[in-house]
Amino acid sequence: MPTPPPQNPLSIxxxxxxxxxxxxxxxRTMALRRRTIGLLRLQQGQVVLDAGAGTGLSYALLREAVGPQGQVLAFEQSPDMFALAQARVRREGWANIWQINGSAETVQLPRTADAVLFNYTHDICRSPAAVANVLRQVRTxxxxxxxxxxxxxWWTGPLNLLVWLKNRPYSLGAADLWEPWRVVAQHCDDFEWTSTQWGMGYIACGVKKDSAA
Ligand SMILES: C[S@@+](CC[C@H](N)C(=O)[O-])C[C@H]1O[C@@H](n2cnc3c(N)ncnc32)[C@H](O)[C@@H]1O
Known part of the structure; x- marks a missing residue:
């Protein structure tokens, strides 16, 4: 298995x-989370991947969307965040969640996913190796x-200092927020994005393109 890049221990x-x-x-961002999950247009019985799932805050919404016949797959590299996600699943008694403590660059899913959510996972989305490994496990x-x-x-100038400060605790690439969706967009057809939170946030979606085409 390839070794994760050196910045990952810093994130952990x-x-x-x-x-x-x-x-x-x-x-505070639950409404936005709900809206982003809505963009997946999940159907009952589907398999959805929660990439960089954190403490599993999206699990309830994803489970509701895929129903009891569907499955949520998830990975998270921080052992501390992952422990909280595990505790959540135990507490709720959820059976159709498969989750693993692993990094986006190396994770191997047990099956191909029908859809994938990257919710506030800037460090994953900006890494070509991580995005390629995740998206090769999502169906065309x-x-x-x-x-x-x-x-x-750019012309708003100092306002971006605020964005940088807000993002810094959660992301190593905090200075790289001009088009944070760019790497993911390269793997997609019909990609579109829109601003949220008065311009300091975005939500985006697309359809995974045929990598052989
Ligand atoms: C801001 S949190 C978002 C968590 C979750 N997606 C949510 O919506 O609440 C970012 C998460 O990405 C995880 N992460 C960052 N880089 C990662 C990587 N290379 N592989 C797996 N997880 C990663 C972090 O450990 C952290 O839990």
């Missing part, structure tokens, strides 16, 4: 400090949805 260390407070801080034609932070237009 960062989330070691954030994990216990994560759900309280991410709770499968829906891809992502959300996260982005810079305001």
């Amino acid at each position: 260390e960062r989330y070691r400090r954030h994990a216990s407070r994560y759900d309280a801080s991410a709770g 034609g499968g829906r891809v949805a992502l959300a996260g932070m982005k810079f305001f237009p």
Whole structure:
């Protein structure tokens, strides 16, 4: 199995400090999460992947969308975030969730996914190796949805300092927020994005294109 890139231990260390407070801080973005998951247009019985699933805050919504015959697959590289996701699944008694403590660059899913969610996973979305490994495990034609932070237009100047500060605790590539969807978009057809949160956020979706074409 290939070794994860050296920045990953830094991210793991960062989330070691954030994990216990994560759900309280991410709770504010539940409406956006719901909207992003809606872009996946999930159907009952489908298999959906939650990439960089964190503490599993999307699991309930994803399960509801794929129903009892469907399955949620998830991976998360931070052991501290993953432990909270495991506790959530145990507490809720959810049976149709497969999850693993692993990185996007190396994860091997047990089956091909019909759709994939990248919710606030900037470090994954900006890594060509991570995105390629994840998307090769999503079927051609499968829906891809992502959300996260982005810079305001360049002419707003100092406002981007605010975006940078807000994003810094969660992402190593905090300075790279001009088109954070770009790597994922390269793997998709019909890709579109729109601004959220007065311009400092985005949601986007596309359809995984045929890699052989
Ligand atoms: C801001 S959190 C978002 C968590 C979750 N997607 C959510 O919506 O609440 C970003 C997550 O991505 C994870 N992450 C970052 N780089 C990763 C990588 N290369 N492989 C797997 N997970 C990664 C972090 O550990 C963290 O839990």
